[in-house]
Amino acid sequence: MSDSFNHLYRDHHTWLYQWLRRRLNHAEDAADLAHDTFLRVLKKQDRLHFEQPRALLTTVAKGILINWYQRKAIEKAYLDELAQHPQYYEITPEQTAAAVEALYLIYQLLGQLSARQRQTFIWSQLEGLTQQQIADRLGVSTRTVMRDVVSVLAKCLSVME
Template identity: 35%
Template sequence: MNRDTQVELTQLYINHKGWLSHFLKKRLNGSHQAADMVQDIYLKILVSGKVPPKDYARQYLVSTAKNLIIDKNRRWRIEQAYLESIQNLPEETHASPEYRLQIIETLIEVDVLLHKLTEKARQAFLLRRVEGLSYQAIATQLNVSLSSVEKYVAKGLQACAMAMMESDL
């Protein structure tokens, strides 16, 4: 990051930290969560190396804050669902905390991947791959044609294949 960008980021922080913190306190459960989120927002800007123009700084910060809150809530829901799913398993089958974190991170990556699909494609893919429904049953449930279901499931499979090629899922 060059010197000018550092100065811009510092000025952005000084000018907007107060109201951004207040904005987040109203939406989160406490000032420590708001302070953490403010730091996360500025870290995200720092990592990207792109400081928003002064005229759009508040809009950019609010948009980034809302997206981070959505991501945080999604992560929490995924963690809770995972922990709930293993709570009735025998303790000797529980994974180590490190492995649990890896599982949760993988589940979050899969969730992000699935949310890049259209709603119907995501539903069709999950109904087929998780619930094991037939294509005809999915078509009936989603009120779409059989060929649409085939296309939706194919899009889901294609997205998974692409993600596997891009990372180590």
Template identity: 35%
Template sequence: MSTPDTSYPQQVADYYAEHHGWIRAWLHRKLGNACDAADLAHEVFLRLLARPRRFDSDGHARAYLHGMSHHVCVDFWRRRQVEQAWLEVLASRPETFAPSEEYRAIVLEALQQVHAMLSRLPERVAEAFLLAQLQGLGYKAIGERLGVSERTVTKYMAQAMYQCLLLEAELDEALV
């Protein structure tokens, strides 16, 4: 990938004019909702602007945009899963303890970011982290459950905690 020149926004505008329609239609078929499809189609091009790319051909651009469309669709479904789980937790609580809409939005955003962080971790690392955090298991017990040494669990936890620190720094930066 070469460094983009100042004409890159115009190139993205050209890609948008040429490909937006089929991306929106593809997302509509996948999601069954025209409004969500339109939002996600725009997200594809926002991501393309954020991470400049050069394409060798129109076919290469189309293939890349199709892949990005698939990824934004998967991200959308993951966010919906997290949102649904949060709503179920709220529904199980007495109405007198219901948080404000602002608090709900903040918690939901944090949950989605934690979910995304866990999804980026290798499966065994995420599992070790969740066993420690949610079930309160010690490293020895986690190692026994996962069939690995305590030292390996320590490495897994270090990886997970590093990602937590990156997420915390990202959240702190967003608040400034």
């Protein structure tokens, strides 16, 4: 660990924690996200400049905060869906955490796909459209639809490993 990172942590950890706490209204979450922020800075310290430490920390923390809110939204949607199906109430907290993590990874993956691949995947996997229906909607061949679905499913499997 470099002296510049140690100095950054020592001088700005309390400030960052308080900045996050004001946004989250939850001490434990603020502590976790402050920790995650410094971990990300530590991992990339050789590529970062510490001339404006609070600007750096704020930028990194905002990205982490966005991811945190996205994950919370996915978790809430998952739990809301479970609440509509009481037969699933026997799911353990570990299973819930694993499901939320899987959904979040797929959510991130969908953001990296082309618009056509994303739409093809959603129509085929979530709406149950046939390859022909998707091909007609997109104005492409069924072979292209099949290739897109297979490609996205392979990417889903790779992020789940």
